[in-house]
Amino acid sequence: METVEQIRERLLARFPAAHVTLVTNPGAAAEHSLLLDAAHAHDLALFLRDDPAQRLDYCSNATGVDWPDKEITDVVKTTVPDPAGGPPKIVEQKTTHVQPGCLEVVYHLYSMALKHGPVIIRLRTANRSDQVALPSLTPVWRSCDFQEREIFDLYGIVFERHPDLRRLLMWDEFKDHPMRKDYVEPDDYEWEPTAHGAVLERAKAHLPPPPTPPAKEAKP
Amino acid sequence: MSDSAPSPAPAPFPAAGNISDADREELRRHGILMTSLEELYNWGRSNSIWPLQFGLACCAIEMIAAATARFDIARFGAEIFRPSPRQADLMIVSGTVTKKMAPLVVRLWNQMPEPKYCIAMGACAISGGPFKQGYNVLKGIDRFIPVDIYIPGCPPRPEALLNGLIQLQQKIKGEKLSGPDAARHTRPEEPSEFPIPAYGAHDLEPTKNPAVWSPPTPPPSA
Amino acid sequence: MSCSDFSGLDAELSAFTNMGGPTVRAVKDQFHGDLLEVSMGPQHPSTHGVFRMVATLDGEQLVKLKPVFGYLHRNHEKIAENTTYLGSMPYTDRLDYLCSMSTNWAYALAVEKLSGQAVPDRAQYLRIIMAELTRLVNHSCLVGFLFNDLGTSFTPLLYAFREREKILDLFESISGSRMMCNYQRFGGCRVDPSPEWLETARKLVENFPRFLDEYERMLTGNEIMLARTQGIGRLDPVHAVNAGITGPVLRAGGVDYDVRKVDGYGFYSRFDFRVPLGSHGDCYDRYMMRILEMRESVKILNQAFRDLPAGPIMDPKAKTRGFRPKAGEAYGRIESPKGELGFYLISDGSPNPYRYRVRPPSLINLTLLEEMCLGHTIADAVVILGSIDIVLGEVDR
Numbered sequence: 001m002e003t004v005e006q007i008r009e010r011l012l013a014r015f016p017a018a019h020v021t022l023v024t025n026p027g028a029a030a031e032h033s034l035l036l037d038a039a040h041a042h043d044l045a046l047f048l049r050d051d052p053a054q055r056l057d058y059c060s061n062a063t064g065v066d067w068p069d070k071e072i073t074d075v076v077k078t079t080v081p082d083p084a085g086g087p088p089k090i091v092e093q094k095t096t097h098v099q100p101g102c103l104e105v106v107y108h109l110y111s112m113a114l115k116h117g118p119v120i121i122r123l124r125t126a127n128r129s130d131q132v133a134l135p136s137l138t139p140v141w142r143s144c145d146f147q148e149r150e151i152f153d154l155y156g157i158v159f160e161r162h163p164d165l166r167r168l169l170m171w172d173e174f175k176d177h178p179m180r181k182d183y184v185e186p187d188d189y190e191w192e193p194t195a196h197g198a199v200l201e202r203a204k205a206h207l208p209p210p211p212t213p214p215a216k217e218a219k220p
Numbered sequence: 221m222s223d224s225a226p227s228p229a230p231a232p233f234p235a236a237g238n239i240s241d242a243d244r245e246e247l248r249r250h251g252i253l254m255t256s257l258e259e260l261y262n263w264g265r266s267n268s269i270w271p272l273q274f275g276l277a278c279c280a281i282e283m284i285a286a287a288t289a290r291f292d293i294a295r296f297g298a299e300i301f302r303p304s305p306r307q308a309d310l311m312i313v314s315g316t317v318t319k320k321m322a323p324l325v326v327r328l329w330n331q332m333p334e335p336k337y338c339i340a341m342g343a344c345a346i347s348g349g350p351f352k353q354g355y356n357v358l359k360g361i362d363r364f365i366p367v368d369i370y371i372p373g374c375p376p377r378p379e380a381l382l383n384g385l386i387q388l389q390q391k392i393k394g395e396k397l398s399g400p401d402a403a404r405h406t407r408p409e410e411p412s413e414f415p416i417p418a419y420g421a422h423d424l425e426p427t428k429n430p431a432v433w434s435p436p437t438p439p440p441s442a
Numbered sequence: 443m444s445c446s447d448f449s450g451l452d453a454e455l456s457a458f459t460n461m462g463g464p465t466v467r468a469v470k471d472q473f474h475g476d477l478l479e480v481s482m483g484p485q486h487p488s489t490h491g492v493f494r495m496v497a498t499l500d501g502e503q504l505v506k507l508k509p510v511f512g513y514l515h516r517n518h519e520k521i522a523e524n525t526t527y528l529g530s531m532p533y534t535d536r537l538d539y540l541c542s543m544s545t546n547w548a549y550a551l552a553v554e555k556l557s558g559q560a561v562p563d564r565a566q567y568l569r570i571i572m573a574e575l576t577r578l579v580n581h582s583c584l585v586g587f588l589f590n591d592l593g594t595s596f597t598p599l600l601y602a603f604r605e606r607e608k609i610l611d612l613f614e615s616i617s618g619s620r621m622m623c624n625y626q627r628f629g630g631c632r633v634d635p636s637p638e639w640l641e642t643a644r645k646l647v648e649n650f651p652r653f654l655d656e657y658e659r660m661l662t663g664n665e666i667m668l669a670r671t672q673g674i675g676r677l678d679p680v681h682a683v684n685a686g687i688t689g690p691v692l693r694a695g696g697v698d699y700d701v702r703k704v705d706g707y708g709f710y711s712r713f714d715f716r717v718p719l720g721s722h723g724d725c726y727d728r729y730m731m732r733i734l735e736m737r738e739s740v741k742i743l744n745q746a747f748r749d750l751p752a753g754p755i756m757d758p759k760a761k762t763r764g765f766r767p768k769a770g771e772a773y774g775r776i777e778s779p780k781g782e783l784g785f786y787l788i789s790d791g792s793p794n795p796y797r798y799r800v801r802p803p804s805l806i807n808l809t810l811l812e813e814m815c816l817g818h819t820i821a822d823a824v825v826i827l828g829s830i831d832i833v834l835g836e837v838d839r
Contacts, residue, residue, distance in 0.1 A: 027770015027789065028558025057683050058699075061773065061801040063786050108773050108786070108801075112683050112699045118773060143686020145809050146511075169512035169838060170356065171320050175421040178355045179520055185355050186423040190435040192347070273487050277514055277835055278539035278621060280491065288603040303487035318838075321492055321513040324484055350533065353524070354517040375621060 002053070004032045007119060014047055015040055023122060033106065033120035038134055041123055042161075045140040048109060048119065056109040056119055059141035063108075064151035068128070068181045069101040101128050103157050107137065107144070125157060128180075136162035154179035258397045265309075265335065266392035269385070272308035273301040274328065276315025279342035279375040283314045286378035296385055305331040310388070312381075313367075316344035316351055317358045319424050323416045329365045330413040334405035337392070339369045339384055346370050363428040365414055366404075477505060480820070484513045488591050488824055491834030495811075495823065502819040507812040511805070514838040522798035527553055527628065527765055530798065535622035537800060538836045541580050543572040543613070544778045546626035551707060552774030552785035553628045557767035559760060564753040565630035566709045571643070571746045572625060573708075573776070574739040575613075578650065579606050580779035581732040581739075582657070584831050588729060589661065591828035592670055598661060605653055612643055629760025640747065647743045654736055662733070671725035675814040675826035679723065685809040689781025690731035691830055695723030701777035712749075715742050725829040732831075766793050773801075780804055780831050800839055804832040 002010075004022060011020050011034070018040035023033045036044050048056045076093045103125045110117030125132045136159035138144045148159045149168040156177035159165055167174065176183055244254050275283055286293045293299055302308040305328045317325055329338070340361055343349030348359035361367065368391060371384040395403040404410045414432065417424040478499045484492040492513035498506035518537065522530040534549045535542035547569050554561060561569075583606055586599030610620040616635050617623040625632050635643075661667060677687070679695035692699060700717040702710040718734035720727030769791045775784035781803025788797035807830050815823045 025770050027556055027768050027772060029555045029770060029772035031772060059686055060775070060782065061784055061786055061799070063797065063799040065788065065797050106786070108784070112697060115699070115704050120773075141686065142681070142684045142809060143806055145685075146805055167512075169320075169515040171419040171512070173419045173421060176355075178517065183355070185353075186427075188359065188423070188427060190359065191438045193436060193438075272485075274485055276492055277516075278536055281539060281621065284599075285603060285607070288607075289600050290604070290607050305485075316514060316516050318513060318515055320515065321484060324513075328485060350536070351516040351518075351521065353521060355520070356512075356515045356517055377620070 004034060004119070007048075007054070008034055010051075010053075011044055011047065015043060018044060020044070031118065031120055033122050035122045035124065038123055038125075041121075042135045042137070042140065045121070045137050048121075049140055054119070055111045055113040056117070057141075058110045058112045058117075059107055059137070059143045060110050060118070061106075061108040062137075062144045062147035062151065063106045064155040064157060064179065065104040065106060066128070066155060066180045067101045067104060070099045071096055072099050102126065103128055103132055103155055105134060105148075105151060105157060109141075132156055133158045133160055135160050136165075138162050153177070156180065258395075259393075261397065262393045262395055266389040268297040269310045269337070269388070269392075270300050270302050270308050271298055271310040271312050272305055272328070272332065273303045274311055274313070276313065276317065276321065277342075277344065279314035279345070279373075282375045282378050283312055283341065283381060286381045291378035291382060293382065293385065296382065296389070298385060305329075306333065308332055309335060310337050310339065312339045312341050313345040313361045314341040314375075316349060317361045318356045319358050320356060320419075322358045322361075322364060322424060323418065325361060326364045326414055326416045330416070334412045335403065336405075336412070337368045337388055338365055339371060339381075339388060340367045341371045341373075341381060341384065342376060343372060343374045346372060349374060358424070360433075363433045364417065365429075366432055482820075482823075488587075488828065490587070490827065490832055493827075493832065493834055493837070495827070497815075497820060497823065499820060502821075504815050504818055504820060504823060507815050507823065509808055509811055511838055514834045516835075516839065518839040519798050519800065523794060523796070526793045527767070527795060528762065530795075531626070532622060532624045534800075535624055536835055537802075537839060538778065538780065538783070538804070538833045539621060540583060540833055541576045541779050542621055542623045543576045543625055544776060545783065546623065547573055547708075548774060548776040548778065548783045549785050550626040550628055551776060552772055552787050553767070555774045556770060556772035556787050556789055557628070557765075559629045560757050561630055562754050562757055563709070563751050564634075565755045565757075567746050567750045568631050568635070568755065569626065570708050570710065570713070571743060571750075572613075572623075572631075574743050574746070575609050575643070577739045577779045578736055579609050580831075581736045582606065582653075584779075584828075585657070585661070585729065585732055588825070588828040589667070591824045592667060598657070601653075601657060601660075605650070608646055612639065612646065615639060627756060627760070627762070628765065630754070630756035632755075634755045640750070643743075644747045647740055647747070650740050651737065654733065654740075658733060662730075667729075668726065670822075670825060671729060671829070673722075674725045674818060674822050675728075675829065677723040677810060677814055681810060681813070682723070686806045687781070687810065688803055689777070689779070689807065689831075690735060691728055691781065691807050693717065694720035694727035694731050696721055701775055701782050705775065707774075707776060713742050713745050715739075715745075725825055728829040764793070766791060771797075775801065778803060780833065780836070781807055783836075800836070802836045802839060804830075804834075804836040805838075808832060808837070 008020050008022055011018065019037040021035040023035050025031045048054050073094055073096045077090050079088045080091050081088045105123045107121050109119045123134050125134055134157055136148055138148060139161060146168060148162055149165060151157050152159060152165055153167040153169055154177055239254065247254055285291060287299060311329060311332060313325065340346045344351060345361050348357050351357045352359055369384045369388045371380055373380050397406055414429060417426055480497050480499060482495045482497060484494045494510040496508045496510060497504055518533055521533060531546060531549060534545045538545050582602040586602035589598040590596065613623050614620045616633050616639055617625040677695050679697045682692050682695050683697055696719050698717060698719055703717060715738045718731055720731055767789045769789055771788040773784055773786045775782050783803055784801030786799040786801065787795050790796040814826050
C-alpha cells in the first residue's frame with residue numbers, strides 16, 4: 001500500500017486544483033490523514049474509490065469532531081535598550097487572537113478488494129456557526145448514510161446532496177446539537193442521598209478540625 | 221374457636237376474624253379450607269402475573285435468562301410474556317429509559333388494564349443508572365409512572381428478578397379490597413392513565429410528573 | 443374513554459400519528475391504491491430491543507421501509523469525553539451487551555494503539571479465548587432469536603441459552619459478572635484464570651460440537667426454515683461492500699473479508715482457521731455463516747488452550763493510574779461477532795479522550811435493510827432483521 005504522501009501526490013496530479021493537506025498524527029499510532037477541501041472532496045473520493053491501485057471501496061467509519069474556538073496567546077519578547085544606559089531590558093508583548101474553530105468529519109477508508117488500509121481523509125467546515133455545510137460522501141460510499149445523518153444530528157454539519165438528511169438518534173423536534181463542546185444540558189439537578197454522604201459525615205467526627213485560616217486584615 | 225395461646229402465637233389473619241393461622245392450618249389438615257374472598261382473589265392474581273414482553277436494554281437479556289430453563293420464571297406463574305399490553309398485568313421496565321422512549325413507555329402503561337404493576341429492573345430504570353449524566357436519558361421511569369418494586373443491579377441477576385417478583389407477589393397478597401388503604405385498582409378516583417410527555421425543543425415537556433414523583437429532599441443540615 | 447365514544451378514537455389515532463412519524467394510516471397512492479403504513483414500533487415481540495421500522499405495505503408486500511433509531515441513545519460518546527480512558531471500559535460492556543468481552547478488547551486495542559502499549563503473550567491468548575467464547579455465545583443465541591422470529595417460540599432459544607449459561611458461569615468465575623465483564627485492561631487482562639477454570643473451559647469446548655450437532659439436526663434441514671429463509675433478503679455483494687456491511691452478513695454474499703485475517707490483530711495470525719463464505723447472501727446463508735463460524739471458533743479455542751503460554755497477564759510497564767496518552771489519534775478495530783467493531787479515539791494529552799467514537803457494526807449493517815426487505819412480505823422483514831443480528835445498545839450507543 002502506498003504511503004499517505006504518495007497518495008497525496010497522486011491526488012494532486014489528478015486534480016491539480018484541489019487542496020490536499022497532510023495532517024500528521026503525533027501519537028504512537030502514526031495514522032496520518034489527508035485534509036481535503038470541500039469543493040473537490042466528492043471528486044477526490046470517487047477517485048480514491050475507483051482508482052485500480054487504491055480500490056478504497058469500503059468506508060469503515062465517519063466521525064464528527066468539534067474543535068471550538070481557541071484563544072491563543074502569542075508572547076513576543078523584544079529587547080529594548082535601556083535609555084539610562086544600563087543592560088537592555090526584555091519586554092514581553094502578549095497578543096491574543098482567536099483561532100476560529102471548525103467542525104470536522106473524519107473518514108476511515110479501507111479496501112476490501114485489495115485488503116489494505118486505512119486511508120484517513122478529513123473535511124473541515126469554515127466555522128462553527130453559519131458555514132457548516134460539507135459535501136456528502138454518501139453517493140460515493142453508501143455506508144456514510146446513517147453515519148452522516150448522525151453527525152448532522154449531533155454536531156449540526158449539513159451534508160449537501162445527502163439523500164435523506166434528517167436526525168437519526170434524537171427526536172425531530174429537538175433543537176440542539178448535543179455532541180458539541182459548548183452544549184449545555186437542560187438543568188435537571190436532583191439531590192440524591194448517597195452512601196457517600198453518610199460516610200463523609202461519619203468521617204468528619206474522626207478527623208481533626210481543619211486549621212482556621214489567619215484572620216485577614218481588611219484593606220482600606 | 222380456641223383463643224390464641226399466650227406465648228408467641230402467630231398473629232391472626234385479619235380478614236378471618238379471630239382465627240389464628242395455626243388454627244387454620246389445623247383445619248386445613250382436616251380438609252377444611254377457611255379463607256376469605258380477598259385472600260383467594262389475591263392468591264389467584266399473584267400466582268399468575270403475566271408480564272409484558274418489554275425489554276429495553278441489557279437487563280432485558282437477564283429477563284429472558286430468567287425465563288429460560290435454568291432460572292425458570294414459569295414456576296412463579298409468569299412465563300407467559302404477553303406481546304400486547306392489553307393482555308399483560310406486569311410491566312418489567314428492564315433497561316435504560318431514554319427521553320425518546322419515555323412517552324412510549326407511558327403510552328404502553330396507559331394501555332395496560334388495571335390491576336397493573338410495574339417493576340423497575342436495573343439501575344437505569346430506577347434512576348438513570350450509569351448513564352444518568354446524559355441528555356437523552358430519563359433519570360428513572362418512576363418520574364412518570366408509579367413503580368411498585370425496584371430491583372437494583374447492573375444488570376441484576378435473574379435470581380434478583382425472581383426475588384423482586386416474589387416480593388411483588390407478597391405485595392399483591394397483602395392488598396386489601398376495601399377500606400381506606402384499598403388497592404389502587406379498586407378506587408376509581410385513582411388515575412390509571414398518566415399524561416404522556418411530549419418531545420420538546422430541548423427536553424421532554426414536562427420533565428416529570430409531579431403527581432407521581434417528587435425529588436428527594438436533602439436532610440436539614442445540622 | 444368509554445366503548446360507545448368513538449369520537450375519541452380519531453383523537454387518539456392522531457395523537458399516535460404525531461408521535462414522530464405515522465403509525466397506522468391509510469395512504470392513497472394513485473399507482474398502488476390503498477397503502478397501509480404500519481409502525482413496527484419500539485415495543486414488539488421480536489426480541490431485538492427498541493427498534494422501530496415504519497413499513498408501508500401494499501397488502502402484505504413491503505413497498506417502503508424506514509428504520510427509526512435513537513430509542514436507546516444513551517450518549518455513551520458524550521459520557522466518555524467526561525470520563526477517563528479506563529472509566530469508559532465498563533460502558534463498553536453495555537454497548538453490545540451480549541458480547542462484552544470482545545467489545546472490551548476492541549476498546550483496549552484502540553487505546554493500546556493510541557499509546558503504543560505492548561501486551562504480553564499470555565494476555566493475547568486469553569483475549570482470543572474470551573473473544574471466541576463470546577462468539578459462541580452470540581452466534582448460538584442469535585440462531586435462537588432468529589428461530590423465535592420464525593415462530594418456534596422459544597425452544598431453540600432455550601437450547602442456546604443452556605450453552606450460554608455454561609459459558610456465562612465461566613465468565614462470572616473469572617471476571618465477577620455474567621454479562622458486564624469489564625475484563626480487559628490497557629496492556630493485558632485483569633484476572634489470570636486458574637487451572638481449574640481452564641480445565642472447565644476446555645471440557646466445555648470439547649463438548650460444544652456435540653451441542654452444535656444436536657442444534658443442527660433440529661434446525662438446519664428443517665423444511666419450514668428452508669422455505670422461509672432461502673431466497674429471502676438477498677444482499678448483493680457489491681452493494682454490501684459499498685454500504686459498509688461487515689461480519690457474517692457480508693461473508694454470506696461471498697466477500698472474503700474477516701478483520702481477524704486482514705489485520706491479524708492479537709495473535710490471530712498464529713491460528714489455523716478458515717473463514718466460511720456463503721454464495722447467495724440470503725437469510726439461510728447468514729444462518730449457516732453463524733453455524734460454521736461457531737465450528738471454526740471451537741477450532742481456534744482448542745488451539746488456544748493447547749498453546750496458552752505461561753507468563754504475566756499485564757504488561758509490567760502499563761500505567762493504570764494517571765494514564766495520559768500523548769496527543770494523537772488511533773482507530774482500532776476487531777471482528778466482533780456482529781461485524782467490524784471499531785473505536786476511534788482522539789487524545790489531547792489529558793486523562794479523558796477528546797473524541798471517543800464507536801463504529802457500530804449493527805447500525806451500519808442496517809443501511810441496506812430497506813433494499814433487502816422490499817418486495818417481501820412483512821413476515822419476511824422480521825426474519826431478515828433477525829438474520830442481520832443487531833443489538834440496540836450498539837446501534838444507538
